[in-house]
Amino acid sequence: MSQLQVTAAPNADVAGSRRDLKDLLTHQLLMVLERRTVRVAVVVVMLLASALLALFPSPMGIDYGWVFIFPVAMSAIAAGLGEGLLAAFIAAALCGVYAGVADGFDGIMVLGVVSSRFALYGITAAFLGAFAEAHHSVQLKLHHLATTDPLTRVANVSSFYSHMATLELERNPFALVVIDIDELKKLNDTYGHQIGSAAIQTVARVLSGVERTSDLVARVGGDEFVMVLKKADAAGVQIVVNRVRAKLAEEVVPGTGGVSVTISAGAALYGRDGTSAVELIAVADASMYSDKRSHKAELVRL
Structure with missing residues (x-):
């Protein structure tokens, strides 16, 4: 019995390799066509x-x-x-x-x-x-x-990492902005999770409204979003974040009687703060938490 298992495993590996090669060639051919x-x-x-x-x-x-x-x-x-x-x-x-x-x-x-x-x-x-x-x-x-994230209709975390992998290969300048909704738990506790979901949708709508066609907005956590801004420097990131905050100040979360959402934001620049998704996310996260603690209107790192 053990000998059969040893000899069958290579055959399975060969069959799997052939199938993977066939799928790869088919995919490449379809991409060309x-x-x-x-x-x-x-x-x-x-x-x-x-x-x-x-x-x-x-x-x-x-x-x-x-x-x-x-x-x-x-x-x-x-x-x-x-x-x-x-x-x-x-x-x-x-x-x-x-x-x-x-x-x-x-x-x-x-x-x-x-x-x-x-x-x-x-x-x-x-x-x-x-x-x-x-x-x-x-x-x-x-x-x-x-x-796609089903609640907000923006890109999901899988799409975000796929996009980051592509940008890493291109090696062109871009900025990563991490955005966290302030006091979402308090909003949920006060008005209910349905209102909390409405607040998340409000932020997603505002972010989508300020992004360019070359940018990406993705929801990567319960109350956390990211923006990937191509060819953006520190000043450009600050302009985008200020615009988002200004638009959110004009928005009222439905069912709250006049409550608007605020955000904390942090950013990292490709090249200056790292060249991989892991490095850039770590820097942007740290910047975002620093912004949340300081309650300033400007990004701390920028």
């Missing part, structure tokens, strides 16, 4: 190759028209129904041209060839394209659920 220019070039090459193959007589009398299914299928899977049907029409037209060259340009005959081929290729494109679009829609929804 998502680029429209590359995808169109590949489909055109495949259509031309299929057309050239159709020029040569089959040794067994087999119709080479079936090879056009490959570029049609690839186009439909990679780009959806629209491009798949376009590839199907081009393939059918090429079949009609070759039929006309071989047997004389009889209009009815050519039209019949084009119609029958388009029916075959079009059905293939329609089936695979519809499946691909449905799959893509599901993937987008799953990605949204996996990367």
Whole structure:
């Protein structure tokens, strides 16, 4: 029994490695084909190759028209129904041209060839394209659920760390701002957790309102948010934090009879305070807690 376990484990490892390699190659191929220019070039090459193959007589009398299914299928899977049907029409037209060259340009005959081929290729494109679009829609929804905080609709902690990993690879300047809601526990104890959730949503809405398209706002804890500001220096961070505080002062948490939210904030700059997510978070956290203790309107480190 023990010998069987020893010999089976390597086989399982090999199978797992092969599966991982296959998944990696498939993922990389799909990423390449998502680029429209590359995808169109590949489909055109495949259509031309299929057309050239159709020029040569089959040794067994087999119709080479079936090879056009490959570029049609690839186009439909990679780009959806629209491009798949376009590839199907081009393939059918090429079949009609070759039929006309071989047997004389009889209009009815050519039209019949084009119609029958388009029916075959079009059905293939329609089936695979519809499946691909449905799959893509599901993937987008799953990605949204996996990367979005359900209460605030901003990015979640997983999305934040993924974004930080990308920025670490890019090595471009950015600022990390850690923001903590003041006295959220007191708000919960006084008005209830539903009001506390409303306060969290208020902060998320204000943060989203001041972020640029290149920035990221994420909720990373119960009452804690982060902002990742690309190409921001200390002065730029202070401007953003002051703007957030000013807007929060104008907001009233629903159901509190006029209570507004205040925040404590701390920041770290890439390069100056560290180059990894762990280092930057530690510095920004320390700055935020210092700000909370001092109750000043400005960031202590900045």
